[in-house]
Amino acid sequence: MADILKTVIVAVSRNGIIGRDGDMPWRLSSDLKRFKALTLGKPVVMGRKTYDSIGKPLPGRPNIVISRQAKIDHADVSMAHSLADALTLADRLARETGAGEICIIGGGQVYAQAIGLADRMCVTHVEADLEGNAAFPAIDPAIWQAGEALTVPAGEKDSYPTRYVVYERRRA
Secondary structure (H helix, E strand, O other): OOOOEEEEEEEEEOOOEEEEOOEOOOOEHHHHHHHHHHHOOOOEEEEHHHHHHHOOOOOOOOEEEEOOOOOOOOOOEEEEOOHHHHHHHHHHHHHHHOOOEEEEOOOHHHHHHHOOOOOEEEEEEEOOOOOOOEEOOOOOOOOEEEEEEEEEOOOOOEOOOEEEEEEEEOOO
16 A cells, blocks of 8 residues: 655744744735645645634635644534544544645644655745744755745735745654
8 A cells, every 4th residue: 555645734934933823924825725735635644733723624725723622513623632643543534535635834833743754845945034823843955845936026915925845854
């Protein structure tokens, strides 16, 4: 049976910030369109704070929320008590639906655990230094090989220009 790809999807400022007070410190309409295209039809794994900041399940994909205490009573949300449990459930859902990939979409605590388990990362580098209280771990070039890259100027609904990079885990 083929392995299901585990992909981290994140937007991160030059100084490593991914969030501020439960929200993203930018508006990036063009990146949200790419995020939707990358995740549609695939299980998405997120922490409870990320789910709360979105405010509802993302349509068109199985939503798995990690929380040790909170219960989310919604037909389109599955709960898990740990990242390991969430990935096990996401793997099963991906196989059942024919998706070849699980998308790990935040936040900071989930990314800190998932970066060591991921096969691939789709990173939107926000070309700005920003203040915030949630950060993304440093991307170690000894572990991650930058591949496909796309420079995206700020559109009319974007706060900043970005650089989208796909990183693949280097094989031993």
